[in-house]
Structure formats: structure tokens, C-alpha cells
Amino acid sequence: TDFGGGRSKQWYQRRVRGTRKFITNRILNRRQMVVDIIHPGKANLSKEDVKEKLATMYRTTADVIMPFGFRTDFGGGRSTGFALIYDNVDAMKKIEPKYRLARFQPKLDKTGGRRQRKELKNRKKKVTGKKKSELGSCRRNGK
Numbered sequence: 001t002d003f004g005g006g007r008s009k010q011w012y013q014r015r016v017r018g019t020r021k022f023i024t025n026r027i028l029n030r031r032q033m034v035v036d037i038i039h040p041g042k043a044n045l046s047k048e049d050v051k052e053k054l055a056t057m058y059r060t061t062a063d064v065i066m067p068f069g070f071r072t073d074f075g076g077g078r079s080t081g082f083a084l085i086y087d088n089v090d091a092m093k094k095i096e097p098k099y100r101l102a103r104f105q106p107k108l109d110k111t112g113g114r115r116q117r118k119e120l121k122n123r124k125k126k127v128t129g130k131k132k133s134e135l136g137s138c139r140r141n142g143k
Helices: 010-011 047-057 089-095 099-105 113-125 128-136
Strands: 015-025 028-039 064-073 078-086
Touching: 010 078, 015 047, 028 047, 028 064, 028 089, 047 064, 047 078, 078 089, 113 128
Parallel strands: none
Antiparallel strands: 015 028, 028 078, 064 078
16 A cells, blocks of 8 residues: 555554754764654564664665664654764774674674583683683693
8 A cells, every 4th residue: 555655554664763863973983863763563673674774864884874772662663772873884893882893793603612611711710811811722731
């Protein structure tokens, strides 16, 4: 069904309504804003969807957008959060905290088994300083 302007029912059901408190922060090479999302009768939008919709709104690429801090209003249907749009990827990597950057990176597989990691952790407890970093690289029995 058409709801005028060539927009479908799905477009109205899940969309980024707009942004508020828009600030251009030249010191940190970014634009920052509060984002409002309308999603009646649906779960919240994924951050990847928010990134793509903001990229089209602000004519940029999705890899320089950092959405975070989304809270769903009581009763559902509306969510509010923050978004930062950096001028380039280098500025984002320099300024953003590591934990926020890690959210949008593919997860790395843990190396070694669970028992190996635990034994290494306990061996590191018994030494101090440089020896801790040397423990991870050496083989068992010091050979």
C-alpha cells in the first residue's frame, strides 16, 4: 500500500525520525547528535540499520558513523540514542574508545584452549614485570 510520496507501510513502521541537538565539533572532527527512532510494534532497529539510514541522511559512508546509548521508551515504539559522524576513519580511530570501535569489528577467535589460557593466567600471577610478557611466548618447561 502507498502512504503518499511513494512511501510504504514498512517505511513508516521502522524509521529514523530525525536528529536533535545537532552540534558540529571541529576540535574532534565530528558531528554529534541525538537520534530519535520510531518502530511501532517492532523490536528496536539494529545499529547497522541506524548507521545506514544516517549515512543517507547526512550524505556520508556508514563506516564513519558511531551510534550508541540507545534506550527504548516505556511501552516501546520509540527509541532515543546518540550518534557521532566523524570526518574520516582516521579521526574516528584516534578519538573513539577502543570498546566502541570493537563493537563494529568482527569478533576474533580466542587462541588456544580454555585450560591453556587459565594455566597461562596463573603462571603470570607468579612473576612480575617483563617476565609476564615472556611467559606467553615461551614453550612449556622453558625449552
